[in-house]
Amino acid sequence: MLQEFKKHIEVTFPFLSQKKIILATSGGLDSMVMAHLFAKLDYNFAIAHCNFQLRGIESFEDQKFVEDFAQQLAKPVFVTQFDTLAFASDYKLSVQVAARELRYNWFYELLETEHYDYILTAHHSDDNLETFLINLTRGTGLEGLVGIPESTEKLLRPLLPFSRLEIKEFAEENHIKWREDSSNASTKYIRNKIRHELVPILKEINPKFLEVFQKTQSYLQQAQEMVEDASIMIYQQVAEEIGDEVHVNLDELKRLPNYQSYLYQWFNEYGFTAWNDIYDLVNGQSGKQVLAAHFRLIKDRNTLILCPNQPTDAESFYLIEETQPNVNLPLKLTFGDVSHLSSVSNNTIFVDKQKLQFPLTLRKWKEGDVFYPFGMDGKSKKISKFFKDEKLSLPEKENVWLLCSNNQIVWIVGKRADDRFKIENTTTQIFKITLNE
Template sequence: MLQKFQNHLLHNFQFLNGKKILLATSGGKDSMVLVHLFQQLKYTIGMAHCNFQLRGMESFEDQNFVQEYAAANAIPVFITQFDTKAFSEDYKISTQVAARELRYNWFYELLETEKFDYILTAHHADDNLETFLINLSRGTGLEGLTGIPEQNDKVIRPLLAFNQKEMEDYAKLNNIKWREDSSNASDKYLRNKIRHHLVPMLKELNSNFLSSFHKTQLYLQDAQVMAEDASIMIYQQVVKQENETIYFDLKKLKKLPNYKSYLYQWLKEFGFKAWDDIYDLVDSQSGKHVFSPEYRVLKDRDYLILSPINFVNVKDKYFIDENQKEVNIPLNLTFCKVADIGIVSNKTIFVDGDKVQYPLILRHWNEGDSFQPFGMNGKSKKVSKFFKDEKLSLLEKENSWLLCSNDEIVWIIGLRQDERFRIDNTTKNILKIQSE
C-alpha cells in the first residue's frame, strides 16, 4: 500500500511536497495509518487531536495515546478539549454536527497560528460509500451523491482511493497500534447501521462493489459539472444584479423546462432550506417572501428579489437638530445654508430654511402619507401612489426614507421634493440638503 499511496500523492497531490502538513489524528486505525504513511515518506507533519469528551475516560485515554505516540516519534502534537454536548445544546444542533464544527474551526486556527499549509484527514473509500448512502436515505441532489471531495480548500483527504481492507492489511503488516472507539460497535447512529448491515450486504452481492461505486461517482461528478456550467449560462440570461441585490426575471425563468432546478442551484449558497416555499413564490402574489438566516427572497410582480437581511435594528424615527450639519445613520445626509440655488437633482434639494420646523424627522413612509410633489402646483398625492407611478419595487419602498417637518414631508429622499418648501421670491434663508 505504501508504494501505491506514494504514487497516488505524486499524481494527485504533488503540491504537498515540501509543505507543512497537519494530520487530524483521532487515535483510531485509519488516522494512525495516515500518520504512519507520512512518516515513511518523510513529510513534515504535525498531529492534531480533539477530545470531544463524549465517552468518559475513554476519550481521555485516546488523548493520552495520541500524545504518547507523538512524543515517542518526535512529532509535534496539538491537543484540545471540547464540551461538545453543551455546544450542541446551545446551538440546537446534533452532537455529530457540533463535533464537526468544533473540529474544523480549531484545525483552521492551527493552520493560522502554527503556520501549517494543509489539514489532512483519514477518510477512505468506505467512508465515502457510507456518506453516499446516508445522503441517499435522507433525500438529496447531485451534490449529496458525488461523495466526499478529495480537496475542500485547505482540507485534503488523500485516502479516499483506498478501502477499509487495504487500511486493515497495512496496519497489521506494519504492527500499527490504534485505539478502538467503543461507539463504533453501536447501531445507535445511522452511519453505524449502514456500516454494519447494509455495506456488507452490498459487498456480498458484488465483490467489486467499491470499484463500481467509484466509477458511478465519477459519472455523477461529470454530470454535476455539466449542470453547473448550464446554470452559469442561464443565470446570465435570467438575472441582473445591483450591488448586493439580485433580480430573477420570472417571465424568462418560467420559460425554462426545469426552472426549479436552476433556482436551487442559484440560491443554495445563500442558506435557504424551505425549497417548496421558494418554488411557490414564483406563482404567488407580490409581497410574499422566504427567509434564510442572512438573506430574503421577495416576490415583487415579475421578479424574485434576493437581498441580504438588514440586521441593524432601525428605529422608526431619527431627529435632526437645527445646528446639525450631517447625519450618518440610517443614511448619509448633509445640511448647509447657501446664498444661491445650485444644481437640483435626486440627491440634492434646496428648501426655504424659514419654512421648516426643527427638529426635522427622518422616518420610513406609512400608509396614508401624502405630499405635494414638486412641480405639481400644490396638488396632493399619496406617497403609495407616487411609489406605484415610479414603479418602485417592494424592496425599494421598504428602503425609502422621508425627511419631515412636523407632519409634513419635505423630501422623499432621492426621489422628489415637496412643493410646500420650495424656494420663492420671498425666501431669505436657503437650506441645501444633500444625500450620498
C-alpha cells in the same frame, strides 16, 4: 499501500511537498495510518486532536495516546477540549453536528493562528459510501450523491481512494497501534447502522461493490460538472447581479423547459429549503417572498430577486440638530445654508429653512405615510402609492429613508422632495441638503 498512496499524493496534491500541513488525528485506525504514511514520506506536518469529552475517561485516554504519538515522531501537536454536549444544547444541534462544527471551526482557526497551509482528514472510500447512503435515505439532489470531495479550499482528504480494509491491512502489516472508539459499535447512530448492517449486505451481494460504487460516483461527478456548466451558461443569460442582489428575468427563465432545476442549482447554497414555495413564486403575486436564514427570494413583477434579509436597525430614527453639518449613519447627508439655488437633482434639494423645525428626524417609511410631492400643487399622495408608481421593488422600498420636520415629510431621501418646504419668493434662508452616495 505506501507506494500507491505516494503516487496518489504526487498526482492529486503535488503542491503538498512544499507546504506545512496539519493532520486531524483522533487516535483511531484511519487517522493513525494517515499520520504514519506522511511520516514515512517525510512531509512537514503537525498533529491536531479534538477531545469532545463525550466518552468519559476514554476521551482523555485518546488525547494522551495522540500526544504520546506526536512526541515519538517529534512533531508539533495541537490539542483542544470541547464541552460538546453544552454546545449542542445551547445551539439546538445534534451531538454529531455540534462536534463537526466545533472541529472544523477549530481546524481553520489553527491554520490561521499557527500559519499552516492545509488541514488533512482521514476520510476513506467506505466513509464516502456511507455518506452517499445517508444522503440517499434522507432525499437529496445530485450534489448529495457525488460524495465527499477530495479537496475543499484548505481541507484535503488524501485517503478517499482507499478502503477501510486496505487501511486496516496496512496498519496490521506495519504494527501500527490505534484506539478503538467504543461508540462506533453502537447502531443508535445512522452512520453506524449503515456501516454495520447495510453495507455488509451490499458487499455480500457483490464482493466488488465498493469498486463498482466508486465508478458510479465518478460518473455522477462528471454529470454534476455538466449540470454546473449548463447552470452557469443559463445564469449568465437570465440573471443580473446588482450590488448584493441577483435579479432573474422570469420571462426568460420560464422559456426554459425545466427552470425549477436551474433555480435549485443557483439558490441551494443560500440555505433555502421550501423549494415548492420557490417554484410557486415564479408564477405568484408580485411582492410575495420566501425566506431562508440569511437570504430571501422576492417576486417583483417579472423579476425574481435574491437579496440578504433586511437587517433590523438598532435605532428606529435619527435626530439631526440645526448646527449639525453632516450625518454619516445610516446615510451620508450634508446640510448647510446657501445664498442661492444651484442645480437640483434626486440627491440634492433646497428648502426654506424657516419652515423647518429642528431637530429634524431621519426614519424609515411606514404604511400610512403621506407627503405632498414637489410640483403637484399641494396634492397629497401616499408613500406606498408613490413607490408603486416608481415601480420600486420590496428591497428598494425597505431601503428608503424619510427626512422629516415635526412629523411632516421634507424629503423621500434620494427620490422626491415635499412641496410644503419649497423655496418661494418670500424665502430669506435657503437650506441645502445633499445625499452623498
